[in-house]
Amino acid sequence: MNIIVCIKQVPAKDAPLSIAGNWIRESDIGFEMNEPDSYALEEALRLKEKHGGEVIALSMGPERVKQTIKEALAKGADRGIHIADDNFAQLDPLGSAKSLAAAIQQQKHDLVLTGLQSDDKGFGQTGVLLASLLDVPHATIIMAIEVDGQKMKLKRELEAGWFQHIECPLPAVLTIQSGINKVRYATLKGIMAAKKKEITTIARESLGVSVEPTQRVEKIYVPTKTKKTEFLTGTPKEVAGKLVEKLKFEARVI
Amino acid sequence: MKILVITEHRQGKWNNTSFETLAAAQQIAKDTSSAVSGLVIGKGVAGLANELAAKNVAEVLLVEHDLLEAYTPDGYCVALSQVISSAKPDLVLFPHTYQVRDFAPKLAAMLGKGMIGDCVGYRNEGGKLIFVRQMFQGKTAADVTFQGAAPWFASFQAGAFRSDLVAAHPSGKVPVNSVSVELKAEQVRTKPLDLFKEAKSAVDLTQAPLIVAIGRGIKAPENIPQAEALAKALGGEIAASRPICDEGWLPMERQIGSSGQTVAPKLYLALGISGAIQHVVGMKGARTIVAINKDQNAPIFEIADYGVVGDIFEIMPALTEALEKAK
Numbered sequence: 001m002n003i004i005v006c007i008k009q010v011p012a013k014d015a016p017l018s019i020a021g022n023w024i025r026e027s028d029i030g031f032e033m034n035e036p037d038s039y040a041l042e043e044a045l046r047l048k049e050k051h052g053g054e055v056i057a058l059s060m061g062p063e064r065v066k067q068t069i070k071e072a073l074a075k076g077a078d079r080g081i082h083i084a085d086d087n088f089a090q091l092d093p094l095g096s097a098k099s100l101a102a103a104i105q106q107q108k109h110d111l112v113l114t115g116l117q118s119d120d121k122g123f124g125q126t127g128v129l130l131a132s133l134l135d136v137p138h139a140t141i142i143m144a145i146e147v148d149g150q151k152m153k154l155k156r157e158l159e160a161g162w163f164q165h166i167e168c169p170l171p172a173v174l175t176i177q178s179g180i181n182k183v184r185y186a187t188l189k190g191i192m193a194a195k196k197k198e199i200t201t202i203a204r205e206s207l208g209v210s211v212e213p214t215q216r217v218e219k220i221y222v223p224t225k226t227k228k229t230e231f232l233t234g235t236p237k238e239v240a241g242k243l244v245e246k247l248k249f250e251a252r253v254i
Numbered sequence: 255m256k257i258l259v260i261t262e263h264r265q266g267k268w269n270n271t272s273f274e275t276l277a278a279a280q281q282i283a284k285d286t287s288s289a290v291s292g293l294v295i296g297k298g299v300a301g302l303a304n305e306l307a308a309k310n311v312a313e314v315l316l317v318e319h320d321l322l323e324a325y326t327p328d329g330y331c332v333a334l335s336q337v338i339s340s341a342k343p344d345l346v347l348f349p350h351t352y353q354v355r356d357f358a359p360k361l362a363a364m365l366g367k368g369m370i371g372d373c374v375g376y377r378n379e380g381g382k383l384i385f386v387r388q389m390f391q392g393k394t395a396a397d398v399t400f401q402g403a404a405p406w407f408a409s410f411q412a413g414a415f416r417s418d419l420v421a422a423h424p425s426g427k428v429p430v431n432s433v434s435v436e437l438k439a440e441q442v443r444t445k446p447l448d449l450f451k452e453a454k455s456a457v458d459l460t461q462a463p464l465i466v467a468i469g470r471g472i473k474a475p476e477n478i479p480q481a482e483a484l485a486k487a488l489g490g491e492i493a494a495s496r497p498i499c500d501e502g503w504l505p506m507e508r509q510i511g512s513s514g515q516t517v518a519p520k521l522y523l524a525l526g527i528s529g530a531i532q533h534v535v536g537m538k539g540a541r542t543i544v545a546i547n548k549d550q551n552a553p554i555f556e557i558a559d560y561g562v563v564g565d566i567f568e569i570m571p572a573l574t575e576a577l578e579k580a581k
Binding site for chain 2: 116120212214218229254
């Protein structure tokens with residue numbers, strides 16, 4: 001079973017963001033693997049361990065995303081594909097998906113996995129768009145995968161604690177919900193082995209897809225507050241005392 | 255402009271966010287002198303369509319087919335792409351539910367269009383619609399515009415508009431127009447099976463008046479007893495954001511947010527929770543929200559009544575002690 005995992009590199013969770021027009025100043029911060037994608041990678045590795053085949057880590061962006069591909073290789077992916085595009089942040093969801101789909105079509109594969117959304121833009125559309133562009137079935141927000149020959153039985157998460165089982169034929173695209181598994185760490189052996197693994201770089205323009213935007217982020221900004229927050233300051237003891245007072249006599253909730 | 259609202263229901267019951275989106279559509283229509291239509295899709299859903307026809311809309315489209323009885327992304331996309339091609343709306347609006355996330359981007363792509371998902375509001379700037387959505391887990395907002403020709407697709411986040419503001423029709427009812435679609439069994443490639451809930455959760459957080467919730471800031475499972483001691487001193491229940499339950503540090507049944515429980519307690523004390531939108535939708539209805547976080551820019555402070563910028567490991571024990579004393 002050959003699995004392609006689409007992995008995005010996003011600003012580190014605790015990175016202080018400084019806004020520059022419709023994006024952020026990238027030079028100021030660190031980057032990491034998009035957390036939902038790390039669950040998708042783990043699921044791919046587990047499926048490979050059970051059913052054989054290879055896992056390809058696919059990522060798009062500037063040179064720095066190679067670091068995230070290397071991390072995937074260290075965890076056990078067999079090879080990596082880097083779609084190089086310094087202007088990746090300016091692509092809309094459809095433009096990104098078209099580029100990924102073009103690279104995916106060049107590879108033999110049975111299954112495409114990705115996280116349910118990215119922690120930066122959070123559109124949550126890539127997997128669904130890939131299915132449409134590759135003309136294969138899909139299912140999203142998946143919490144369990146059982147492969148049985150040419151079909152899968154999936155557990156899809158719905159809202160408010162509900163789930164649904166779904167039967168889906170292969171090939172397919174699935175988006176993976178965080179928490180589906182416990183993500184492994186890269187071992188020293190894995191990190192050493194990754195050095196010998198291949199990363200193929202493809203320039204995005206060479207894929208020959210039109211990325212005419214369907215939407216445009218005009219600007220990003222710190223959201224305006226909807227509520228007036230009263231900040232309490234002082235030593236921990238003072239703050240605790242003030243807070244109990246407020247909750248008792250002002251908010252009257254305790 | 256013609257606006258079409260795609261409504262959602264499950265097992266014969268409305269998903270109430272459909273009416274939030276209808277309220278958004280009615281407001282946009284007012285701002286832009288547009289007309290709103292509603293759409294109900296499924297099988298045996300004429301009753302829902304009739305109910306929708308009593309709202310202030312121009313018409314209701316009823317899309318029924320045997321293969322639409324249970325939701326599938328393929329069935330919905332094939333059917334709705336036909337309806338949109340013939341009805342020619344300029345703007346197609348959805349509630350941003352898990353189901354919409356599952357099919358709407360594909361529907362838009364089939365028509366060569368894009369979708370602006372998970373919007374929290376909009377602005378009309380001289381006839382140009384600007385959609386506002388969050389990025390970076392709620393740390394920033396973004397103004398997004400459509401490029402290229404209509405139809406445009408957008409979805410609104412739960413709670414972004416108030417469903418009780420939906421205007422009823424001024425003089426009775428509008429017509430319900432059935433639209434027939436062509437759909438073949440082989441076009442529906444996935445097969446939906448049983449709907450189920452996991453073992454009934456032992457704790458019903460929706461009934462808890464006081465909740466102490468922990469997020470990533472708790473750092474390690476061995477720190478959880480400190481938060482539990484605080485919850486005990488307060489007489490409240492312990493809860494968590496998704497990552498904590500994903501790690502298995504607290505059981506899934508204690509998860510608050512879009513995939514967990516939605517609560518509206520008297521007091522919600524958020525410890526080390528940044529306030530990602532998936533969490534906030536599950537607790538923003540709390541009467542009083544207290545947030546304690548080391549990052550003064552954490553989005554949780556946007557909805558907090560009381561905020562403390564500081565180290566939860568210093569404040570938790572101090573607060574536990576102060577609560578014990580105040581008893």
